[in-house]
Amino acid sequence: MCDHQNKNYTRRDFLTKTSLGLGAVALNSLINPMGLNASTLCDLNGKALSGKPHFPPKVKRVIYLFQSGAPSQLDLFDYKPLLTKMNGQELPESIRKGQRLTGMTAGQTSFPLAGSIFKFNQSGQNGNWISELMPYTAEITDELCFIKSMQTDAINHDPAATFIQTGSQFPGRPSIGSWVSYGLGSDNENLPNFVVLITKDKFGQPLYSRLWGNGFLPSEHQGIPFRPGKDPVLFLKNPPGVSSEMRKDQLDYLEELQNLQYNEFEDPEIKARISQYEMAFRMQTSVPEIMNTDGEPDYIYEMYGEDSKKPGTYAANCLLARRLAEKDVKFIQLYHQGWDAHGGLPKLMKRQCKETDQPTAALIKDLKQRGLLEDTLVIWGGEFGRTNYSQGALTPTDYGRDHHPKCFTIFMAGAGVKKGLVYGNTDDFGYNIVNNPVHVHDFQATLLHLMGMDHERLIYKHQGRRFRLTDVSGNVVKDILS
Amino acid sequence: MEDNIVAFLGRFHPLVVHLPIGILLLAGLMQVISLKGKKYTRALDPAISFTLFWGGISSLGAIFIGWLLSLQGGYDDDTLFWHKWLGILLTLLSFLAWLIKTNKIRLQKSIFYLVLGLVITLVGVTGHLGGNLTHGDTYLVQYAPNFIKKIAGVEMNTDQDLFVNVHPDSLAVFPYLIQPILDKKCTGCHNSNKLEGGLLLTNYKEIIEGGDNGTIINTDSPFKSEWLNRITLPKQHKKFMPPKGAPMTYGEIQIIEWWMRNGADSISKFSSSMELDEELINTLLRDYNLDYNPKAHYEKVKVDSLSSSVITDLINNQFTIDFMGETNNMISVTYQGDSIRKLQMEKLLLAKNQITWLSLSNCNLTDDMLGVITDFTNLTRLNIHSNPITDQSVPSLENFEHLTSINLYNTRISNKSLEQLASLPSLTKLFIWKTNITNEEIIKISDKYPHIEIVAKLN
Numbered sequence A: 001m002c003d004h005q006n007k008n009y010t011r012r013d014f015l016t017k018t019s020l021g022l023g024a025v026a027l028n029s030l031i032n033p034m035g036l037n038a039s040t041l042c043d044l045n046g047k048a049l050s051g052k053p054h055f056p057p058k059v060k061r062v063i064y065l066f067q068s069g070a071p072s073q074l075d076l077f078d079y080k081p082l083l084t085k086m087n088g089q090e091l092p093e094s095i096r097k098g099q100r101l102t103g104m105t106a107g108q109t110s111f112p113l114a115g116s117i118f119k120f121n122q123s124g125q126n127g128n129w130i131s132e133l134m135p136y137t138a139e140i141t142d143e144l145c146f147i148k149s150m151q152t153d154a155i156n157h158d159p160a161a162t163f164i165q166t167g168s169q170f171p172g173r174p175s176i177g178s179w180v181s182y183g184l185g186s187d188n189e190n191l192p193n194f195v196v197l198i199t200k201d202k203f204g205q206p207l208y209s210r211l212w213g214n215g216f217l218p219s220e221h222q223g224i225p226f227r228p229g230k231d232p233v234l235f236l237k238n239p240p241g242v243s244s245e246m247r248k249d250q251l252d253y254l255e256e257l258q259n260l261q262y263n264e265f266e267d268p269e270i271k272a273r274i275s276q277y278e279m280a281f282r283m284q285t286s287v288p289e290i291m292n293t294d295g296e297p298d299y300i301y302e303m304y305g306e307d308s309k310k311p312g313t314y315a316a317n318c319l320l321a322r323r324l325a326e327k328d329v330k331f332i333q334l335y336h337q338g339w340d341a342h343g344g345l346p347k348l349m350k351r352q353c354k355e356t357d358q359p360t361a362a363l364i365k366d367l368k369q370r371g372l373l374e375d376t377l378v379i380w381g382g383e384f385g386r387t388n389y390s391q392g393a394l395t396p397t398d399y400g401r402d403h404h405p406k407c408f409t410i411f412m413a414g415a416g417v418k419k420g421l422v423y424g425n426t427d428d429f430g431y432n433i434v435n436n437p438v439h440v441h442d443f444q445a446t447l448l449h450l451m452g453m454d455h456e457r458l459i460y461k462h463q464g465r466r467f468r469l470t471d472v473s474g475n476v477v478k479d480i481l482s
Numbered sequence B: 001m002e003d004n005i006v007a008f009l010g011r012f013h014p015l016v017v018h019l020p021i022g023i024l025l026l027a028g029l030m031q032v033i034s035l036k037g038k039k040y041t042r043a044l045d046p047a048i049s050f051t052l053f054w055g056g057i058s059s060l061g062a063i064f065i066g067w068l069l070s071l072q073g074g075y076d077d078d079t080l081f082w083h084k085w086l087g088i089l090l091t092l093l094s095f096l097a098w099l100i101k102t103n104k105i106r107l108q109k110s111i112f113y114l115v116l117g118l119v120i121t122l123v124g125v126t127g128h129l130g131g132n133l134t135h136g137d138t139y140l141v142q143y144a145p146n147f148i149k150k151i152a153g154v155e156m157n158t159d160q161d162l163f164v165n166v167h168p169d170s171l172a173v174f175p176y177l178i179q180p181i182l183d184k185k186c187t188g189c190h191n192s193n194k195l196e197g198g199l200l201l202t203n204y205k206e207i208i209e210g211g212d213n214g215t216i217i218n219t220d221s222p223f224k225s226e227w228l229n230r231i232t233l234p235k236q237h238k239k240f241m242p243p244k245g246a247p248m249t250y251g252e253i254q255i256i257e258w259w260m261r262n263g264a265d266s267i268s269k270f271s272s273s274m275e276l277d278e279e280l281i282n283t284l285l286r287d288y289n290l291d292y293n294p295k296a297h298y299e300k301v302k303v304d305s306l307s308s309s310v311i312t313d314l315i316n317n318q319f320t321i322d323f324m325g326e327t328n329n330m331i332s333v334t335y336q337g338d339s340i341r342k343l344q345m346e347k348l349l350l351a352k353n354q355i356t357w358l359s360l361s362n363c364n365l366t367d368d369m370l371g372v373i374t375d376f377t378n379l380t381r382l383n384i385h386s387n388p389i390t391d392q393s394v395p396s397l398e399n400f401e402h403l404t405s406i407n408l409y410n411t412r413i414s415n416k417s418l419e420q421l422a423s424l425p426s427l428t429k430l431f432i433w434k435t436n437i438t439n440e441e442i443i444k445i446s447d448k449y450p451h452i453e454i455v456a457k458l459n
Helices: A011-018 A023-032 A081-085 A135-139 A156-167 A174-184 A243-266 A268-291 A298-304 A316-326 A345-369 A440-450 B005-010 B019-035 B038-070 B077-101 B109-135 B148-150 B175-183 B203-209 B224-233 B249-260 B278-288 B308-316 B343-349 B366-375 B390-396 B416-420 B437-447
Strands: A061-067 A122-123 A128-131 A144-151 A194-199 A331-336 A377-381 A386-390 A401-404 A409-413 A421-423 A433-435 A459-462 A465-468 B321-325 B331-335 B356-359 B381-383 B405-408 B429-431 B452-455
Touching: A061 A174, A061 A316, A061 A345, A081 B019, A122 A135, A135 A345, A144 A433, A156 A440, A174 A194, A174 A331, A174 A440, A194 A316, A243 A268, A268 A316, A298 A316, A298 A345, A316 A331, A316 A345, A331 A345, A345 A377, A345 A409, A377 A440, A386 A409, B005 B038, B019 B038, B019 B077, B019 B109, B038 B077, B077 B109, B175 B203, B175 B249, B224 B249, B249 B278, B308 B321, B308 B343, B321 B343, B331 B343, B343 B356, B343 B366, B366 B390, B390 B416, B416 B429, B416 B437, B437 B452
Parallel strands: A061 A331, A061 A377, A144 A421, A194 A331, B331 B356, B356 B381, B381 B405, B405 B429, B429 B452
Antiparallel strands: A122 A128, A144 A409, A377 A409, A386 A401, A459 A465, B321 B331
16 A cells, blocks of 8 residues: 555545545555555556556565765775876966856855876776776776766755665655565564664764665665674663563553554554564564674674674674675665765775775675675666865865766676666766766666566655655666676 | 759759749638728739739749749659649739729629639649658658647657567568658658659569669668668768668668568568667667677476465475566575475476576585476576585486576585586586586586586685
């Protein structure tokens, strides 16, 4: 059922459906809204599709390595020798074309072009240029599909991150993972469909729970953050003295009470609550099991890097992401903060890359050797790009870069995308896109397409309007599909 | 091009012809206004006769250079005949109207109105015929709203709705792709009215017959054909086609080339050739939204849908089921438990035709249980990693014609089985990390079966 009002039928539904006979109303209220696999894909008329994707999926699960704060594409993947050649010269107006700037550099009198101080090397069979900061990623470049022509609408972190994760710059829409969970249902009844892992002790741009929030979708589709350490999910353990059996009895009675309440008010949130209590009960055993990486052999820790033994690091989270993927969790969302290099970029980039480069590459290789890359998609990327001119003073050893929404680079690996492809180009200044632009909505449409869903048909009716992840735009980038 | 004063003057016809059109319409307008009263009649009558006279004179000029233009040929005979003689009639009538107006011939006023009305009508009709001669007879309503097209009796397909009800495999290249390209870019001049170069590009028969210089098709080397040669010349070249408007796109040229190379048949289809060039596949996908990418077995095969009781039965036995699409009855099945029992395995037989991806990993699956799935004919991916499986399982896998990928990592498979597995007809991927297979064997088999990606330990 896709008429998600608090009543099973609204006045309008009532009038339409009674015109078809009272039998229709009766049938309508009998249909179990959670159906098979709890899946609720709809066609355009809001008719449920009995748990089937729209077309054969290429990808069964996604690991999204979100690099919060926006990594500098010009120092990692978008090699621009011209910037090095013209280092210190002014950004020509013919390139900037009056593009708006953030308040942080709008007052600057000079916009000196800043070439990357890092060396770029060619890697892989396609000779893709990758910065010396990412040696491990460079090694697996033949597995990767780069999009160098990403573009977004927002120029500041919060709206841009909200935009790429929920399809809207304004808070309140469901995140990609929630849409996926809503559309495809669950493959593992013991673990949440959508798990969030955040690198601990990182600072910089804040992460809000709306980035993995369910918006107006039923709340069982929200992302569940797993915390490092003893208590991965808060308040999951039974209180001292309460046994598992007692807890189970308690939950059974609670469900009876909640069903009474549901029959009275028919609020779908009550159903969501019941299913979440049940999930929590099952997670009491499944979560500690998945979070305990003691059984991993040493060579796996070596592969992910020394950090991987410290819970809560990016490396440890990458390892966990693999373990969750093995358990068929549909959407695994990682966040790594600290990429916001307004100043002191060289030092910051070295630190960030050291934390992430090896684990990212290890994750992709590990998935591959286990055969998981056959139906898993890994995505690496931030919310926008960074400017080709220096924010603040440009010295031979130091510079900063401001926010740049007009182009940035992401890469993907795994099922459904072409390996070893570099898609889209920016101009020699690394400022504007020359060909094959990929808007955030195009990226989201492509992601849903890979999972077997038509982004124009994955809809949810809320407050009288039909909503989509891609709002009213987005085209599947067919050129990158394998 | 050599000087040709006749042709040069002739081409002024479309310019000059607007003089009589304007002048004669003005005469009509003034006549309508003079009906308002005596005062108007007195003031306008001399002007009306003046305009009729000069309208006639300018018509004579237009007829003369129109005749010069017609000498160059290339126009549809029928339309030209009517355009010419109606033009001449129009001129004669406008002089007649002048004679009546100036009382050189005394006739009733009603006759004058009749003649003048005829003149105005003929201006419209003759002008429209002239337009059809120059631009082709679909030019005027090409972008008209559909209801106008219907009135005009013109059928025009738009790119968008062309392929809605056509399956890519049954799409004939010529009528669906090439003729629309021609209609968009060529038939403005190469139509039955204009017939430039004696070449008619409005239907298959005429295209094959060619123009004044013979055939325009060369199936052996398409780029040597007159057709592809002319559209791929440098744009400044005087023989470049089309001389005005948008040139052919790279994708259009690709399609025409493919079609010509494959025999320039009116019914040939992309699907009938064994393999399409990857570049052409990309073009067709991008420009026409036609997907000719090779399809996986599970996207092509048709099976009955599973009953909900079977689905429930499988779910109750710890299997999860994913469907392969709303119109596809194939399923992907994953075992969720730690330890599978023979009885559970046998439940899979209920869906043996529908299962195309099967995952039974890390669940104590043994060699004898695998015998259950031997005749799962539509299996394309099999994932049985982390199980105590040995070489004895391999005979159970031999019948899988459509199997493209097997995941055997963390099993007890050894060198003995590798070649047997690699020789499965559709196999492209084999995962054998943490097995007893040695690197030497992998290298040996990779050399012999280069189309198979064998994934072992990655460093």
